[in-house]
């Protein structure tokens with residue numbers, strides 16, 4: 423006898439200011455819809471852009487992520503593996519020596535530092551005063567403002583643009599990507615990383631383990647991409663995707679019984695295990711095997727993050 427299939431989830435439809443599609447989740451007074459207009463899932467109603475700007479300028483790294491900047495420093499020995507993978511993928515796609523790299527949402531600035539070490543002229547744009555000051559204190563060039571303001575004040579044309587865990591926070595991710603497109607030289611590369619949401623592993627945790635859909639987190643996360651919806655958006659805006667990367671499928675811990683969502687201490691333990699996993703390959707001189715492992719996961723639409731490297735057509 424086969425296991426009982428999960429009960430069908432009731433689908434309702436929402437239409438808000440021309441954003442229409444089935445509702446896939448709900449939290450904090452917002453619906454998450456699979457928007458047919460946008461081609462990706464996002465929250466409705468979308469919050470006021472000015473209120474969002476204040477939140478990220480003043481509060482985000484103190485209220486929502488109080489230990490993030492310090493944790494980033496502690497994690498850097500491990501995090502640089504991923505930073506180097508992305509920088510190497512961008513260099514391959516660009517096919518010329520490093521030039522100007524702009525990071526949208528540069529946070530603590532460690533990616534800028536890794537890029538600088540590889541010969542890029544790295545410039546960060548970071549709305550959070552706290553995060554911008556953290557990176558500036560270590561010698562990074564960071565404009566403490568939004569992308570639109572930084573463009574209005576004048577930025578050099580870029581050969582490469584990166585944005586990690588940024589698009590999911592924006593009320594207008596399309597507008598930001600259009601600015602990025604305009605900033606890039608023809609043939610320039612862009613590397614976007616977002617959480618890989620509504621993934622098969624998350625749905626298995628939800629539907630087989632009874633886990634509440636913890637990844638649905640408006641108003642901080644407004645947009646919910648996976649590899650295909652991110653690639654489709656980039657293609658629509660004039661980019662040609664050339665490579666997919668990802669990171670450890672953290673949800674595997676949930677499926678193996680470690681409920682890190684409910685227990686922050688367990689979350690830290692699971693994070694330590696995935697760092698140990700990644701670093702073991704490096705210690706053994708098998709970094710290429712680690713990259714192939716994650717490349718295969720990414721090709722299957724799996725992994726915690728969706729990273730897509732694309733070229734401005």
Ligand SMILES: [Zn+2]
Nearest residue numbers: 441457459460
């Ligand atoms: Zn929409």
